[in-house]
Amino acid sequence: MPSSESAPLPLLAARRLSFARNESRVFGPLDFSVDAGEALLVQGDNGAGKTTLLRVLAGLLRADDGEIDIRGTRAQPLARAVTVAYLGHLPALKADLSTLENLEFLCGLHGRRPSQTLEVAMGVVGLSGFEDSPARQLSAGQKKRLSLARLWLSPAPLWLLDEPYANLDLAGIELVNRMVQAHLREGGAALVTTHGAYAAPPVRTRLLELGKQS
Ligand SMILES: Nc1ncnc2c1ncn2[C@@H]1O[C@H](COP(=O)(O)OP(=O)(O)OP(=O)(O)O)[C@@H](O)[C@H]1O
Numbered sequence: 001m002p003s004s005e006s007a008p009l010p011l012l013a014a015r016r017l018s019f020a021r022n023e024s025r026v027f028g029p030l031d032f033s034v035d036a037g038e039a040l041l042v043q044g045d046n047g048a049g050k051t052t053l054l055r056v057l058a059g060l061l062r063a064d065d066g067e068i069d070i071r072g073t074r075a076q077p078l079a080r081a082v083t084v085a086y087l088g089h090l091p092a093l094k095a096d097l098s099t100l101e102n103l104e105f106l107c108g109l110h111g112r113r114p115s116q117t118l119e120v121a122m123g124v125v126g127l128s129g130f131e132d133s134p135a136r137q138l139s140a141g142q143k144k145r146l147s148l149a150r151l152w153l154s155p156a157p158l159w160l161l162d163e164p165y166a167n168l169d170l171a172g173i174e175l176v177n178r179m180v181q182a183h184l185r186e187g188g189a190a191l192v193t194t195h196g197a198y199a200a201p202p203v204r205t206r207l208l209e210l211g212k213q214s
Helices: 050-057 077-083 099-110 118-124 140-153 170-185
Strands: 012-021 024-034 039-043 065-070 084-087 158-161 189-194 205-209
Touching (some): 024 189, 024 205, 039 050, 050 189, 099 140
Parallel strands (some): 039 189, 158 189
Antiparallel strands (some): 012 065
């Protein structure tokens, strides 16, 4: 007898997803899904297409073929905007605004979890005391931490993290892993790109390897 309760739909599902530049395939066709409460580790060598895949999932690039569903429905721009938080290689900060003003600006654009304050987020990422510093005065690792504070404040359940460990010291790497763990515990999900498994967050993880398909 069929169960009256069906399994929850994956937060994100991709089918036959592929991307090409100048008729040369960058990745795909790929099939994968990510459930709430789990991480998908996207691995591959330099140039394998990890950043390109995340940009396609974030809606910044258009796939050549395939489908992307969010909770079982074809991903429309509005659904992506409220579902996805994208942490790219570049920090996306306003150099002349203070760290706190940057967070205010970004929360104005992307929203904020009501349970969190900007000051608490600054503390979570180890930037207490830097509230009034202009973003341009931050080191590369501090800029990454400020981007992590923005992520921490985001209400979006799906994190797309492109090389989140880059520029971070050991404590920063542990911070990313703790943030991912906490996010997944609260029902979120994360796609994390990395060159190797060395810094993978200790959470329920699926693996997607790019550059291996024929
Ligand atoms: N804007 C662009 N124009 C043309 N080709 C590009 C562009 N961006 C990336 N590529 C090419 O697309 C391929 C995939 O690049 P991508 O940045 O997605 O790889 P990656 O796996 O993220 O690499 P890395 O580990 O070095 O960050 C590479 O061959 C790259 O040269």
